[in-house]
Amino acid sequence: MLRSPVLLLLSLVSFVCTAVALFNDDAFVIDWHKPAIGSLTPSRLLLSPTSLTALSDSAILAAIDPLSGDFLWRHSLTHSAIAQDAVLTRLDDSSVLVAAASPTDPAITHIAVFVELNGGLLWESNLAIGAPISVTVGSRDAFVLASDGVLVRLRHLSGRLSWQYQLPTGYSPVAASYVESLSAIAIVVRSQQSGLGYITVDINSGESTSDFIRLDTLPAAVGVTVVSSDLLAWTLPAAPDSIKLGSLFDGSSKGVISASKSYSSYELSAHGNTLTATFVSSDGKSGWVQVYKLNPSLELIKTSEVSATASIYASSGSDELFEFQDATFGGFSLSDPLVRLFGPTDVEDLPSLSSIEFVKCSSSACLVGDIYSEYTYVNSTGKVWARDESTVGATASLFVDLEEEGEESAIGDVLFEEHASPVEAYVHRLSRHIRALNDLPAYLVSFVKRFISGNYDAAPETYSGSVTIGDTFGFRKLIILATPRGGLRALDTANGGARVWKVDNVLSGEPIVGLALEDRGAAGKSIKVIGSFGKVATVSVTGTVVEISKLDRLGLGDKIEKIVSLPPAGEDEQETLAVWTAHGEFLVVGTEPSKPLFLSKVVDNTVKGYIYEKGSVTETYTFSLPTANYKISSVSARDPKDVSVSIGRVLGDRSVLYKYLNPHLLAVTAVDPSTSSAAVFLLDSASGRLLYSGFHDGEVVDTDAGVKVVMGENWVVYSYWSEKVARGEKLVVLDLYESDIKDERWSKSLGNFSSFVNTPAPYVQSQAYLFPNHITTLAVTRSRFGITNRDIIAALDTNMIVELPKRLLDARRPVNRDPSNEEKEEGLMRYEPLIIDDRRSVISHVRQVIGTQVVECAPALLESTVLVFSHGVDLFFTRVTPSQPFDVLSKSFNKGQLVTTILALGVGVRLVGPMVRRKQIKARWGSS
Template sequence: MKSSFVILYLACFLTTVFGDVQKSFENYWQIDQIGKTNTLIPTSFNDNTFVTSISELGIISLINASSGEIQFRYRPETAVDPDSAFLVSVTDNILASSFNFIGKQDNEQESKLIIWEIVDSQLFIVEEIPIFNDKIIGLTSSQNKLILVTSSGKIARFNGDFKPQWHSIPNETGLKFENCKFGSSIINEPILILESSSDSSVFYYSSISSDFKIMPLQSIGCNFESITDLQSNSVICNDKIYTFRNEKYGLSKKLSGQQTVLSKDNKYYSIIDSRTVLSSSGQSDEFDHDINTIQELASDKLVIVGKNFTFYNSEILSNPIVSFENPVIQDFLNEQVEFFIPFLSNGNFIIITANKDSTIKCIDSTGLLWVRDESLSDIVDYAVSNVKEDAIGAVFEEIEREAHSNIFTAYINRVKRNFNTLINYRNQNEKEEYDLNFGFNKLLLVLTGNGKVVALDTKNQSSTTKQVSWILNTNLGNSVLNKIYSVKDHGELSRETIYLTSYNNDVYMVSSSYDSLSLLSEQEKSTVFATITNPEGDEKLVLKHFNMHYITKSNETDTQNPHSFYIMQESLDKKSLEGSIINSDSTELKTWKYEVDTSSESILKVATREYNNDEVASTGVVLGNRKVLYKYLVPNLAAVAVYNHDNRDIKIQLINMITGAIYQTIKVNDIKHEGNLEDFQLVYCENFIIGSVYGTNGDVSSSKVFVIDLFESLTPDVRQSVKDKKIISSLNEDILPDVSIQTFFIYERIVNMAVTKTRYNITSKLAIIQFENGQILGLPKFILNSRRVTEDRELNADEKNEFQMLKYDPNIIFNDQLLLAFERTRLPIPDSSSFKNFLVPISTGLESTSLICGLGVDTFCIPIRPSGSFDVMSGSFNKPVLLSTMIALVFAIFIVKPMVNNKKVKDAWQFTY
């Protein structure tokens, strides 16, 4: 009877705590980004105002001007030159964009012009015009006509049918041009200022007179970049207005000021001092506050920026149309605003600013409407930080307290705790929130290219604002910081410290409140980091908390050792690997060097194991006849992919990262690298290696995926590592692996690859594969099994009994249910771009669940359960029904028990006559 009550109590407790945890598996989230914007164009229709943007990634987007939400996005098929992304308005609902592709060869499409039409809050492509063997350097519109300029000096004019009419600048010497700026002449025919690619000379071209002359900018202390405005026969350079002399196209100064504006009808406005504006009419207007800048809104309106945004009719600066507070004045004063767009929307004046820190801000008379931060589109590094859970910490503290208390103190503490539990019974919101999000106690820390640290909650928080736990702007500028680390201080439950490193080996520590940085001294730095020398002889920092490192762009593996540790580094020329040991006094000793054939070979990729043998849940594969193939688990091995440029073969070599010994050289049949070297992917987990290479066979393009399974022996029940009580060691291991290899085909271009990671690695593995279009596929490892039966026969009895054994089929045609991101539009970083793509597997507190995060243009995280949710209640679990049933059973026990006892007594008194 007593045991029955214990079971019922435990069932009630577990049901109450874990019954609704299934909701946590709706924990996917995505932050949409468009990248740092190059151009913003406001457009109004149907009483709605939108802002069309083109970013340095070439992404075209339509943004709701009222909310800042993205209505539409388009990403070019390949990477573009950030400086070549142009966007212009042709008519009220027609736009044109252009960009130059990166890495294109001769006779390939180098540039593209796209004509867009805005219809019902969407952008539709009207025309796509490819440009071969030339690059677009300028795009503008004049009188509803589109004009395009190429680097070879060709000019295309487009009428309403968007058919180009080409003519060339009279360029007899065959000059190539790098940049182009436009201005309008008196009859609205554009004039051009062109910068030479060879010597940065600047040329002036007028299509009216067909004159093509060099501009003497050097004589007035000017260069191409300092030209900010060009109208008719005048040009603004270094805030001075110059006019062209007709005879020799020389330049003469007309006006000197600050933040000078030259309007389309050749009027000018200039800030003479901090509070005075001079116009071309000779009128001088003084203001009672400092003026930061002045800009034209339309041909008849101006906006002057100071502590307020003030709008004027251009002829009367003494009587403003409207004026409202400037909430972003500090951005202007600190010169953080790259450009801003003033416009009218349904009679309201609106300002949108594009800042150097990749933010877009929208302001109207009511204040700051919205802010978009596009920093997450350029992520240079990431780290995963564990969040200290107060509930778990309290349990450990209670256990520790009771272990050191006498019986009376422990009893009193227990009574107090139970009393507090009863008092706070009705306040269950915090507890329910903890139960629903149990296990997702991680922060994804990302370091952006513009020097921001963003902490993203791995739990779904329903909005982008809530998804960002905190953000720190280091104000160190672009391309200064290169790595981020989250280091556990002391003990399992203590907080973690965040460190940032720079390209010049400075180390910064993030404060505990996450709102400031401190630069570590050399002594402080040496307690956390060791300074090593890379193969090129340059110094590099490495974290002391790890005992095994692989140093490359972003890979590191680790185990704890406070005394000394080993490192392996890859040379920048992809020709060698070097191994070193870092002693406790931070001195470095080179121990080995691995080199490929420098004339014909290079290292494609190096992959290392994410964790060591103490975290491997199973050391063998159980066959159908109950025999075992034992995994080859020698620690600290690296899989090195070597590419032969002569015959295009790829070989995989297993290298001991501590001793430099080569344990195996594996040549995969029918794998030849036929595409971009960046297409090659390689991962190494436990005893298997998965790689992929993209290529074309005839008219069919596909990714060839090869899998290598490593065993101590392919003979069942043979285990080399336990002979003579042998202990596996990285220092003297002489066991060589038996190898099983197989090749598969996936008819998509693979751009990234990873393997799921769980808390104890009991759960089945998934190969996480990212395609070029942004989709992420979770492919079970048993599909990528090198031991799948290849013979033309049915599986025998033992093979059928083996868990998840299948017949071999080289073509992997996957079900859409295996796609982790197929329901949402997700943009990765285009291939060949200077920006980075990351695919991040994160273990959670639940063994069944792994988080997969993709970092590209968009940031995306989703929880997956490769073996099902075996450690939580399902979503269909009916807690009220179960509780009611158990309560009914308890009452039934109380009622039936006396009846049974009475019956036993009556039966004992009965006798037979």
């Protein structure tokens, strides 16, 4: 039995700390991944009651679980298929076939068959027959019709070519359909002399079994659709609201289906002896759906229409395709009697008819796609799941810092006390402190919880009530993404990338060029959204559109190409937000800067310099590449927000190499396709002076992939793929110093640095490294105060994201020898040309991050931590610590032992204190 309260406290602390001694690894805890595929098209979507397979507009083939909406598997086909020239169909009950034009040669059709359950590749083939037009399946084999008028038969097990048929001259291929009753393939063709019709080909011999059979006298048919094995549908430009039907069995006309008004899309489907025609129309503001059910003689069985605010509701089983839900009178179906399954309150969060783009149905479920690339899956039980694919191919992204809890009210209190009288300020502060005491118990409980768990990076409890409150260490931010279809999405970095808010059609149909953060003083922060035709929207961090304006100085027919955010020209000024237009105009958005601005821009394969002063821009120089064969590949400038905490690099002998810190440094890379070579140029973007140039001739550079480049404080890193000497990705680092002589600093004698003074060129140390994987994107980390080391973040073609320490890419690493003791003090290692593919450097872990196009880094409030976000197809977020987490205790730190030690020392001092005092008293009496 414990007799001492102190011992009881020690036991409780020890027990609690033992319970929380083990923590999960940071992987899948501090990071998140949102897989995506992109916008969907009904013609490349296979939907059945048990499966959903799609080839997206981003050339990603994927199978989606109909129950959860998660991906079962994904394959990126960007290197082998052009999605817009592709056909997707089922080869049999267990496999799907994709036929697509090759990106390298559109005259070649790439055909691949995958297992629908797990995505395994069964076989693939490449045929020089032109782009695929139609694929049909008969006798389990695949028949591919291509733009060159060629029909081929491929064996379903191996993809082996059985036979090939060439259309006669004068006929243009449109579609192909297997007609089982004829044991033939009907090739739908157009002819200027004969109109629209078809030719049949025997599936066994590959020989024509009929001459041209006419379906329509006009060849200008559009929207040709094979509805079933022997039924064809098409429309004519002269009557776009009518669908004509014809039989591929005997060439007879089956009639016409006419919508009552203009539609944006339609879907025909045959179920048994019933044909269903669904017409959809939406413009983002209003919409309607019309459904017609017809018998084999095309006699109308049932029709219905839903319009205005109604929403697609659910499928109603194999007999009926779907039902609708209206906010006024509930649900109804096309069958009698009228069915009401849910009330008006259940229509929340269902897709509105005003934005529906298509409705694709199977016998028991429907996939509803809207014009903003959001997709909802519904069945007879209601809404099953929804997917937001709008962020694929985002045109711009932005990190938004959030305020700390109570920061806004604290700032208001401080401002009041600064301007109030001393008595009022004292009373106000005293009352503020008394009010703060009310929160003391909750604060102590929260502190104890966080101390025991070590979870200081969690968002505060008030998060659920506010989207603008951050966490203690600044790990929680908002990521704003501009979608390709003109919307905004705000994601929460601390909550698995959950969508906080969205705004669709921000600029009324105008594409978004870029985003910028604006500090509006007392009104708080806001987001500037700039459109390609001059519209500018101000959106609050809570997702409210505050105002929409337009750039008055934008010329007629001109459009915005790029936005520019420049650092403040003075201490009391904000960042300058401006835009470049297609006609070469430079327009400032907001307040004019008080000082001249030096600008640069790539124009017609040259770099042009400009000066902006008093509302006008003047060209100052033009930098041209050495030969006309060189093409600019990439351009990089130093981040104006990047901070340098040291002006030099201290060497092992305590001498200093002073860094070349030119704020106008610009790196330009170029490729020469004629010689497969690459080059890099370092310019002063203010004066146009060439500071350094380097050429890579004879290396057989992949000029199609180009050169990627990033810039740090006094260094440049660029990469390119080389096929010669050592095949792989070459990483080249350029370290810039004021002089190669130690302790020499010429900039000190000049006072303020000026680009227009004839200063010495920088001393450049360079070194090359070999990386085994293809790099697609480069970025550099940036911490809050610039103390933390800068690392390189690279996205690879293997769908991984890696972190490469800059000290690994050091140009001063000793070659062919071990480092000396002085060099070891600098942290230098012996030069090894090969950078090993170390899985420990993969910050995306086992995740497959597909299609990364942009990697952005932002600092946290902790100096040691940098936030990394990538987008393209997938979204990925994580935190990295290039210099290790030196300013925060790890989660594995033994806090229980620390508390125990402190308490034990306290008890020891308490017990030993009287003994020491008695000894001191006795010593004094003895010495007196």
